[in-house]
Amino acid sequence: MVVNIYDSANQMERDLRSTQEFIALKEAYETMKQDAATFKMFRDFQNMQIQLQQKQYQGQQPSEDEIKNAQELAGKVGEVDSIKQLMEKEKAVDQLLSEVNNVITKPIQELYQE
Numbered sequence: 001m002v003v004n005i006y007d008s009a010n011q012m013e014r015d016l017r018s019t020q021e022f023i024a025l026k027e028a029y030e031t032m033k034q035d036a037a038t039f040k041m042f043r044d045f046q047n048m049q050i051q052l053q054q055k056q057y058q059g060q061q062p063s064e065d066e067i068k069n070a071q072e073l074a075g076k077v078g079e080v081d082s083i084k085q086l087m088e089k090e091k092a093v094d095q096l097l098s099e100v101n102n103v104i105t106k107p108i109q110e111l112y113q114e
Contacts, residue, residue, distance in 0.1 A: 019096065021089070028085045032086050
């Protein structure tokens with residue numbers, strides 16, 4: 001029997017969209033997007049995180065101003081209920097994906113335990 005692992009992965013992608021965790025995340029995202037100022041703050045926060053990660057990947061340290069700005073924005077983001085809800089729902093999806101990853105990689109873990 002020939003197994004096409006990509007067919008299984010595509011089915012998992014479709015299944016993920018139907019999980020309670022993903023549906024709750026999508027609803028929280030849509031709720032957060034309804035407030036333009038909150039959505040802009042969220043996007044700014046995401047962009048800042050990406051820029052800091054890129055610097056780290058390149059072996060550069062963020063400046064003190066960048067760190068200060070990141071901390072301030074993180075504090076503001078953490079005070080917004082709709083963003084807090086979104087982050088909670090994102091954690092639930094991350095947990096689900098972590099559990100699925102453990103199932104998927106079980107053959108590799110077992111292989112190295114022999």
